Amino acid sequence: MGKVIVVTSGKGGVGKTTSSAALGAALAQRGEKVVVVDFDVGLRNLDLVMGAERRVVYDLVNVIQGEAKLTQALIRDKRLETLFLLPASQTRDKDALTPEGVELVMAELKRVFDWVICDSPAGIERGATLAMRHADMAVVVTNPEVSSVRDSDRIIGLLDSKTLKAERGERMEKHLLLTRYDPNRAERGDMLKVEDVLEILSIPLIGIIPESMDVLRASNIGAPVTLADARSAPAMAYFDAARRLAGEVLPITIPGEKRGLFGKIFGRRAA
Amino acid sequence: MSIFQLFRKQRSAPMARERLQVLLAHERSSTGADLVSILREEILAAIAKHVQLDNDKVQVKMDRDEHVSILEIDVEIPLDAAMRAA
Numbered sequence: 001m002g003k004v005i006v007v008t009s010g011k012g013g014v015g016k017t018t019s020s021a022a023l024g025a026a027l028a029q030r031g032e033k034v035v036v037v038d039f040d041v042g043l044r045n046l047d048l049v050m051g052a053e054r055r056v057v058y059d060l061v062n063v064i065q066g067e068a069k070l071t072q073a074l075i076r077d078k079r080l081e082t083l084f085l086l087p088a089s090q091t092r093d094k095d096a097l098t099p100e101g102v103e104l105v106m107a108e109l110k111r112v113f114d115w116v117i118c119d120s121p122a123g124i125e126r127g128a129t130l131a132m133r134h135a136d137m138a139v140v141v142t143n144p145e146v147s148s149v150r151d152s153d154r155i156i157g158l159l160d161s162k163t164l165k166a167e168r169g170e171r172m173e174k175h176l177l178l179t180r181y182d183p184n185r186a187e188r189g190d191m192l193k194v195e196d197v198l199e200i201l202s203i204p205l206i207g208i209i210p211e212s213m214d215v216l217r218a219s220n221i222g223a224p225v226t227l228a229d230a231r232s233a234p235a236m237a238y239f240d241a242a243r244r245l246a247g248e249v250l251p252i253t254i255p256g257e258k259r260g261l262f263g264k265i266f267g268r269r270a271a
Numbered sequence: 272m273s274i275f276q277l278f279r280k281q282r283s284a285p286m287a288r289e290r291l292q293v294l295l296a297h298e299r300s301s302t303g304a305d306l307v308s309i310l311r312e313e314i315l316a317a318i319a320k321h322v323q324l325d326n327d328k329v330q331v332k333m334d335r336d337e338h339v340s341i342l343e344i345d346v347e348i349p350l351d352a353a354m355r356a357a
């Protein structure tokens with residue numbers, strides 16, 4: 001039975017889709033069978049980030065409404081045999097998702113895949129609550145910035161009340177993924193510190209992804225950053241986060257903190 | 272990083288532009304139903320007139336490109352249905 005992970009945040013534009021694609025690809029690069037599901041009905045983007053936009057025939061809503069079989073809607077990645085995408089519909093709205101339909105799709109995906117990664121839409125409405133509904137584990141994507149931290153706190157509350165796990169009285173495993181972390185701004189003291197965010201949200205940290213041009217480049221060419229440039233800083237951070245998701249224990253490095261004296265002086269002068 | 276890598280790395284924006292142009296051309300076509308999608312639906316409907324279509328036995332693949340699109344329809348037609356039609 002596969003594990004269902006929801007990638008969620010409350011706030012928009014913090015890096016959920018980027019992270020869903022990168023974590024999904026990183027797990028598939030380890031040979032595990034992964035499907036990434038786009039729950040952002042009406043505003044799908046995962047297909048574009050994963051470079052599959054020209055191959056979408058059917059989508060999640062078609063499957064839920066019985067117009068297509070799940071196997072017909074799944075798109076296999078061209079580079080990774082074990083990575084699949086289930087796209088969202090671009091033409092319908094979120095009401096096209098029914099709780100019963102989502103339940104059936106999730107049950108079937110869990111039977112076939114090792115990992116089912118649900119890319120949640122922003123907000124706290126239907127789309128977001130359906131994306132988290134069947135999760136075994138949550139990745140809460142947060143930027144080191146006040147409104148993102150506040151919205152993450154709100155989402156953590158929903159994870160602990162609106163999910164099947166919560167309703168059954170079980171504990172939802174939640175992990176913090178800090179993204180768009182800028183070492184220079186951290187150094188200058190203009191950004192919330194990692195410790196601050198951790199203290200406020202008090203859920204365990206699964207990784208820190210630096211702000212990086214490599215992420216933009218990856219989305220331009222249509223590849224998860226772990227595939228586009230496996231040796232880039234964000235890719236390595238995503239690889240480590242994926243290993244932690246799979247249960248490995250690794251020390252977390254804060255981007256930029258291992259800089260030598262020269263880096264520090266240079267960083268200050270540049271500021 | 273060598274200077275060549277730097278140059279190679281800088282060429283992602285044109286690719287983004289090209290991908291978006293192709294995608295949006297398809298998405299903008301009024302109902303979102305471009306020629307390839309229309310053909311897909313009509314071909315499937317034509318087959319369904321003669322054979323009871325089982326969704327499990329139909330695979331549809333599309334690949335849209337700037338210059339050509341590929342529509343691949345793979346239908347398993349059971350032998351008895353084929354004989355009845357003959």
Ligand SMILES: Nc1ncnc2c1ncn2[C@@H]1O[C@H](COP(=O)(O)OP(=O)(O)OP(=O)(O)O)[C@@H](O)[C@H]1O
Pocket residue numbers: 009011012013014015016017018019040045120121122179180181209210211212213215216219234
């Ligand atoms: N580590 C990063 N470095 C630089 N840019 C990033 C990083 N992570 C994400 N981005 C950029 O931020 C923007 C938003 O990212 P993304 O689409 O993944 O967010 P999202 O949370 O899925 O947004 P939405 O809420 O709209 O679904 C994109 O342009 C993406 O390229």
Ligand SMILES: [Mg+2]
Pocket residue numbers: 016017018040045119120121
């Ligand atoms: Mg998104």
